[in-house]
Amino acid sequence: MALLQDIDDRGVATLTLNRPERHNAFDDALIAELTAALQAVGARPDVRAVVLAGAGRSFSAGADLDWMRRSASFSAEANIEDADRLATLLHTLDRLAKPTIAMVQGVAYGGGVGLAACCDIVIGGERAKFCLSEVRLGLIPSAISPYVINAIGARHARRYFITAEVIGAERALEIGLVHELVAEAEMPAKLAEITGAILLGAPGAQAAAKDLVFLCEGRPVDATLAQETARRIAALRTGEEGQAGLAAFLNKTTPPWVRRDV
Numbered sequence: 001m002a003l004l005q006d007i008d009d010r011g012v013a014t015l016t017l018n019r020p021e022r023h024n025a026f027d028d029a030l031i032a033e034l035t036a037a038l039q040a041v042g043a044r045p046d047v048r049a050v051v052l053a054g055a056g057r058s059f060s061a062g063a064d065l066d067w068m069r070r071s072a073s074f075s076a077e078a079n080i081e082d083a084d085r086l087a088t089l090l091h092t093l094d095r096l097a098k099p100t101i102a103m104v105q106g107v108a109y110g111g112g113v114g115l116a117a118c119c120d121i122v123i124g125g126e127r128a129k130f131c132l133s134e135v136r137l138g139l140i141p142s143a144i145s146p147y148v149i150n151a152i153g154a155r156h157a158r159r160y161f162i163t164a165e166v167i168g169a170e171r172a173l174e175i176g177l178v179h180e181l182v183a184e185a186e187m188p189a190k191l192a193e194i195t196g197a198i199l200l201g202a203p204g205a206q207a208a209a210k211d212l213v214f215l216c217e218g219r220p221v222d223a224t225l226a227q228e229t230a231r232r233i234a235a236l237r238t239g240e241e242g243q244a245g246l247a248a249f250l251n252k253t254t255p256p257w258v259r260r261d262v
Helices: 029-041 065-071 075-096 113-120 145-150 156-162 169-175 184-198 204-218 221-238 239-253
Strands: 003-007 014-019 047-056 100-104 106-111 119-124 129-131 166-168 180-182
Touching: 003 029, 014 145, 014 204, 029 047, 029 075, 047 113, 047 184, 075 113, 100 113, 106 113, 113 129, 113 145, 119 169, 119 184, 145 156, 166 169, 180 184, 204 221, 204 239, 221 239
Parallel strands: 014 047, 047 100, 100 119, 106 129, 119 180
Antiparallel strands: 003 014, 129 166
């Protein structure tokens, strides 16, 4: 199977790209499978977080060479449809109403960088290497560009889109592509730490908090934005989660979304 799926008893879903012999490069079939899997876990209320990982030594080498070779012979219309499917995958991952965590060990090239950039949190291993290599193939990192630019900023993107230099783990941390950098043996422990923190939060509030970032990014702080942010917090205060959370805090009890048995 090109994609492994697991949901543990805490509601943490792990989607693992499972083409280690090809460094988890993706083709049209894997794009469709991953998109469907993300849509499915996104619709499940029992799923609290989604982890995206790669089997073997690499996270993802980006586009599969055989798929790229086939796409070169597609008509213009078929190429657009093919590119649209990748764009849909990236948008689905970016806007998923669940916390998302990328576990990046080894290589993340091209579209693999895009997958990481779409996730809320990126844990990198000490061997992690990133590269936006498209220009060396006469291409551009087009579908992934909005997410990578959001992650590292336009200034860094201009450099790495143009040079296709390999970005080492330490540099990836410096420019914001990675949030946490640890030895590979310590990656599971760091993941457990972060998922543990996520599970203490209210799932509806986390989805709303993520959407709040999308509302505010790149917008001027004007009266319209101020009014909308005020409206959103007022709605949450009177909502079921907000009422339960405030009551638990004041009464020094455990809120209903925190499970005691895991």
